[in-house]
Amino acid sequence: APIKPPELNKCGEARDVASGDLLDVNCCPPLTDTIIDYKLPNFTKLRVRPPAHKVNKEYLAKFEEAIRRMKALDKSDPTDPRGFMQQANIHCAYCNGAYDQVGYPNIDIQVHESWLFFPFHRWYLYFYERILGELIDDPTFALPFWNWDNPKGMQMPKIFDTESSPLYNKNRNQANRPPTLIDLGFSGASDDLQVVVNNLTIMYSEMIRSVNSTLDFMGQPYIAGQLPRPGMGSSERGSHIAAHVFVGDPRNKYSEDMGNFYSAGRDTLFYSHHANVDRMWSIWKTLKTDVPKEINNPDYLNASFLFYDEKKRLVRVKVADSLDYKKMGYEYEKVDIPWLNYKP
Ligand code: C2O
Numbered sequence: 001a002p003i004k005p006p007e008l009n010k011c012g013e014a015r016d017v018a019s020g021d022l023l024d025v026n027c028c029p030p031l032t033d034t035i036i037d038y039k040l041p042n043f044t045k046l047r048v049r050p051p052a053h054k055v056n057k058e059y060l061a062k063f064e065e066a067i068r069r070m071k072a073l074d075k076s077d078p079t080d081p082r083g084f085m086q087q088a089n090i091h092c093a094y095c096n097g098a099y100d101q102v103g104y105p106n107i108d109i110q111v112h113e114s115w116l117f118f119p120f121h122r123w124y125l126y127f128y129e130r131i132l133g134e135l136i137d138d139p140t141f142a143l144p145f146w147n148w149d150n151p152k153g154m155q156m157p158k159i160f161d162t163e164s165s166p167l168y169n170k171n172r173n174q175a176n177r178p179p180t181l182i183d184l185g186f187s188g189a190s191d192d193l194q195v196v197v198n199n200l201t202i203m204y205s206e207m208i209r210s211v212n213s214t215l216d217f218m219g220q221p222y223i224a225g226q227l228p229r230p231g232m233g234s235s236e237r238g239s240h241i242a243a244h245v246f247v248g249d250p251r252n253k254y255s256e257d258m259g260n261f262y263s264a265g266r267d268t269l270f271y272s273h274h275a276n277v278d279r280m281w282s283i284w285k286t287l288k289t290d291v292p293k294e295i296n297n298p299d300y301l302n303a304s305f306l307f308y309d310e311k312k313r314l315v316r317v318k319v320a321d322s323l324d325y326k327k328m329g330y331e332y333e334k335v336d337i338p339w340l341n342y343k344p
Helices: 057-076 084-095 117-135 192-209 214-218 234-247 268-286
Strands: 047-049 104-108 304-308 314-318 330-332
Touching: 057 084, 057 117, 084 117, 084 304, 117 268, 117 304, 192 234, 192 268, 214 234, 234 268, 268 330
Parallel strands: 047 330
Antiparallel strands: 304 314
């Protein structure tokens, strides 16, 4: 059977996944009686997610205003599920053991290290983006993506590094602020050109060369009653983790914010990082390789999650409805993909 959505009224303590330490946070969402089965709404225009290093002033002003309003909700109504901390806590609740699987009180729900990784984060960003759009009354608002797979995007995007901006977060590795290049393979190379070459090689490898089956890319099956974390796909294990580690602050005990599940969503950069992870899923699906790009197992397709939408309604969403992002109303601005032919 598929993983069922959590029972919010049974949300409990959160623990650090690596050490098992109890965390001093309450990441449980507000409760609501009614759960609505979510139907993808109609739309007239796709939201187009731009690369973060290329956005213009006008876009940046809108994005900053939306984040400012989302953060303001934390103060004006901390129980508003659209507030920034509430949004960050979604990641904590689904990733740090706050929820047990329905019917299995000793088995956690965990959305990493399995085939739920891509669909869960796609839905998470989907609602986060819609909430931001709602807060500035712009139904076309689209999140920027951190284009770390392109040499021009291999630094933390500058828009996140301006100290006066609501996008700024001080809990980041100070040594890795721009213009330091991300090193997707932890190669330790000191020469920038070498880092770029290594990064492109890693992208080629995790998207193409080392992917011999659908699950190699997507992650391993995870169904009801099964212990969490059966195995990561190549993208989650590679570039995805590398960017978390690159941004996470080594001065903090659990490398907060980006370096730990419970706190990662407190960094505005998290959502742009994951937009690029999501973009990798969408690009992978278009590759002309022999590996089938869809998982047809009903235990995958019917797995479901709960989120609050932009109108504060609690909705139940299914993996099956996340497979075609254009039906969800967004797409990615086209940019060069230099690793595509980067055979080492
Ligand atoms: Cu849910 Cu990048 O982590």
